[in-house]
Amino acid sequence: MSILIDKSTTFIVQGITGREAVNLTRECLDFGSKIVGGVTPGRKGREVHGVPVFDTVAQVVEHNGGAVPDGSVVTVPPAFTKDAVFEALEAGIGLVVIVTERIPRRDVAQMVELADLRGARIIGPNCLGLIVPGVAKMGGIGGPAKDAAKAYGPGRVGVMSRSGGMTTEISSTLTAAGLGVSTAISIGGDAIIGSAYAELMPLFEADEQTEAIVIYTEPGGRMEAQLSEWVAEHDSRLPIVAFMAGRFMDSEEMKGMSFGHAGTIVEGKEDTAAQKIERLQAAGIQVVERIDEIPDAVKARLHEGAA
Amino acid sequence: MRTDALFIGIEIDDEAAKDTALAAKLEEVCPVDIYAQAADGTAQIVAVNVDECVLCRLCLDASPDGAVRVLKLYEDGAEL
Amino acid sequence: MRFYEYEAREIVKRAGIPVTDYGFTADAGEAGQIAERIGGSTVIKSQVLTGGRMKAGGVKFADTPGEAEAHAADILKLEINGHAARGVLVDPRAQVKQEYYAGVVWDGTAKKPLILFSDMGGIDIEQVAEEHPDHVGRAHVPTLLPVSDFHAKQAIAGAGVTGRQMQRLIPIVSRLAQLFQTDDMTLAEINPLAELEDGSFVALDAHMEMEKEAEGRQRELLRALGIADDEERDGHEPSTFESAVSAIDAADHRGVIQGKDTGFHGDLGLVIGAGGGSLTLTDAVQSVGGSPANYSEIGGNPSVAKACGLAKAVLQKDGVEKIAVMMSIVSNTRVDIVARGVIKACIELGKDPAETISVFRIPGAWEEEGFKILRRYGVEHFDRSVSMHEAAQRAVDKIQGTTAP
Numbered sequence A: 001m002s003i004l005i006d007k008s009t010t011f012i013v014q015g016i017t018g019r020e021a022v023n024l025t026r027e028c029l030d031f032g033s034k035i036v037g038g039v040t041p042g043r044k045g046r047e048v049h050g051v052p053v054f055d056t057v058a059q060v061v062e063h064n065g066g067a068v069p070d071g072s073v074v075t076v077p078p079a080f081t082k083d084a085v086f087e088a089l090e091a092g093i094g095l096v097v098i099v100t101e102r103i104p105r106r107d108v109a110q111m112v113e114l115a116d117l118r119g120a121r122i123i124g125p126n127c128l129g130l131i132v133p134g135v136a137k138m139g140g141i142g143g144p145a146k147d148a149a150k151a152y153g154p155g156r157v158g159v160m161s162r163s164g165g166m167t168t169e170i171s172s173t174l175t176a177a178g179l180g181v182s183t184a185i186s187i188g189g190d191a192i193i194g195s196a197y198a199e200l201m202p203l204f205e206a207d208e209q210t211e212a213i214v215i216y217t218e219p220g221g222r223m224e225a226q227l228s229e230w231v232a233e234h235d236s237r238l239p240i241v242a243f244m245a246g247r248f249m250d251s252e253e254m255k256g257m258s259f260g261h262a263g264t265i266v267e268g269k270e271d272t273a274a275q276k277i278e279r280l281q282a283a284g285i286q287v288v289e290r291i292d293e294i295p296d297a298v299k300a301r302l303h304e305g306a307a
Numbered sequence B: 001m002r003t004d005a006l007f008i009g010i011e012i013d014d015e016a017a018k019d020t021a022l023a024a025k026l027e028e029v030c031p032v033d034i035y036a037q038a039a040d041g042t043a044q045i046v047a048v049n050v051d052e053c054v055l056c057r058l059c060l061d062a063s064p065d066g067a068v069r070v071l072k073l074y075e076d077g078a079e080l
Numbered sequence C: 001m002r003f004y005e006y007e008a009r010e011i012v013k014r015a016g017i018p019v020t021d022y023g024f025t026a027d028a029g030e031a032g033q034i035a036e037r038i039g040g041s042t043v044i045k046s047q048v049l050t051g052g053r054m055k056a057g058g059v060k061f062a063d064t065p066g067e068a069e070a071h072a073a074d075i076l077k078l079e080i081n082g083h084a085a086r087g088v089l090v091d092p093r094a095q096v097k098q099e100y101y102a103g104v105v106w107d108g109t110a111k112k113p114l115i116l117f118s119d120m121g122g123i124d125i126e127q128v129a130e131e132h133p134d135h136v137g138r139a140h141v142p143t144l145l146p147v148s149d150f151h152a153k154q155a156i157a158g159a160g161v162t163g164r165q166m167q168r169l170i171p172i173v174s175r176l177a178q179l180f181q182t183d184d185m186t187l188a189e190i191n192p193l194a195e196l197e198d199g200s201f202v203a204l205d206a207h208m209e210m211e212k213e214a215e216g217r218q219r220e221l222l223r224a225l226g227i228a229d230d231e232e233r234d235g236h237e238p239s240t241f242e243s244a245v246s247a248i249d250a251a252d253h254r255g256v257i258q259g260k261d262t263g264f265h266g267d268l269g270l271v272i273g274a275g276g277g278s279l280t281l282t283d284a285v286q287s288v289g290g291s292p293a294n295y296s297e298i299g300g301n302p303s304v305a306k307a308c309g310l311a312k313a314v315l316q317k318d319g320v321e322k323i324a325v326m327m328s329i330v331s332n333t334r335v336d337i338v339a340r341g342v343i344k345a346c347i348e349l350g351k352d353p354a355e356t357i358s359v360f361r362i363p364g365a366w367e368e369e370g371f372k373i374l375r376r377y378g379v380e381h382f383d384r385s386v387s388m389h390e391a392a393q394r395a396v397d398k399i400q401g402t403t404a405p
């Protein structure tokens, strides 16, 4: 199995006529995903790679005989993202992947608050979406279908990453080592995101295919602390291996600077790489120094579990 | 006419270059503006953009066989 | 965007929070006039975007307008941590009974703003939280539902404050929580929030930071504060390299490049990407004993000219002879386009690409085409079977001359 999406998952693309969205639609269709409609205001009647375009989410639902799609990929400019996400949530869509970056935090917080009220889940913003190798992908993750298939082989490890590109690098490493990936999620690089590691853990925990977890993380924020607490409170069957990038940011000269993603800014002494590594290790999460050490670390942990 | 940059060379058959309809089409299809229609309507090659060619074949698809050639200079002038 | 104290106070005042009858000026003579108008003792405070004003002599007390003018003249000349003063704030010297702290920040875990309140104001809140946790009250506020006074009340009660003080504090803290959202702040802090001898409350100092992503929709407020649309307030002055890279990025909408070299002093130029990949690779170079000359990011699908521009900017830095071109597996960025760009940069600078590019490790989209180009120019390149760390190791070995070129 997988988490969040499977072969029957239907979704729409909001902002489908944008340049990146057109590519993403092609890639997802080629990979086997079911895109049941697109939305761009004022573009009703068009088609993008055979996917019908509508003005509103309600029109997509109507077109599909009243069936509400399971998910939506939102890729509209930052100033319009909140509205698009509200529209999806109020239409009853349960999984919203927000690709857009540079959305102010207040908007993100409001989207998350509405999603909570509606019992829906948000992935992102500033993410590439998620992929179930060999089955479906939702978002630009992994790129064109043939590239995605090359990097993402089906397997046993769940991947969660604050960096979209590193989701692919790590998954490719796991695939090359014969471990493969159950579901990989680019969770987003912003300071506030819809689903952090700890919030996705219960889903992986319930997924039989997943036997271990790999996370990619960065300085900034308290997401690792939250994961460490989750691990301490739940007797999880899943070993976790973490990779922490951005250790160089701990140097005195880099203080107050942000690198990579908007969320990497270190705002307190708890969010430095060194502090995070310490906290993860204290919770029994193995932190590796190099990406190429990940497969062996995962294998060793799986062995321990089996013994 | 032919313009070679570092990695890419573009050649437009001299007769074809005079075809103003083709010139307009080339200018329209190329995503990196390698073709431009001159004031007299003929096709021109924009030298500074030649190395930006993304090998998308849109110019080849838009023109009759042999009218336009895209050459990969890093591959001994292999034709796209 | 970080605000000067005089701007932060203006923001607080606009939200209906009481402030003292202060004045701001960049002219010493005018500072004297403001002191005259205020009457009595005043405090002259340097307006700089850095901490440690008090220690550096940027805050002085004056008993007369003449003294205020003299202090202002001194403070205006004073550089603090390399920052020149924007002006001085002339503030009446308040008769303070007790100092409180009120602040609002984003809590990324709860995904909501968090009010922090303490009856131990005037000092750093992190220190209070560590040493006197029972003196810090906290409350989350909603973003979709309205902020209500009870949220403020909870934070105040959490610090053990009650009575008439609580009643007076509730509207102030509530307004601070509201302005935090309406004005798109990432930090809104009043410290100290002072209770005066007469029982009234005023904001004696304020610290505000606005989220960069929201500056566009906050133009009206920024203009009202006298901040020009193009005013940059990065924490530091951009270096020559940083400005050059920004200019190259702005000149062309395809793809995104970024470059930083503040705090980097090494000899290995890095042409790397994207967000997470750049962090990983910078660490990788350092972990194998290398010394990066800069940090960079290639994102999206840049043009050949943009990739070339970044590589040139890196190569033109003093002491940089070699660059390492590395990324995690790419799906949007094209390997062949980046290969063309970096090779072009070498050639246009009269350098041999095979010598200058120590390694090229970018697997992914259009890699076959990219590798053809690299092979033609004799540039050592790797596919995904060589890890990011192995590639970094190879680049560092080459620059340190521990291996044949």
Ligand code: SF4
Pocket: B029, B030, B031, B032, B033, B034, B052, B053, B054, B055, B056, B057, B058, B059, B060, B070
């Ligand atoms: S192949 Fe594409 S990019 Fe290259 S010249 Fe033709 S149209 Fe332009």
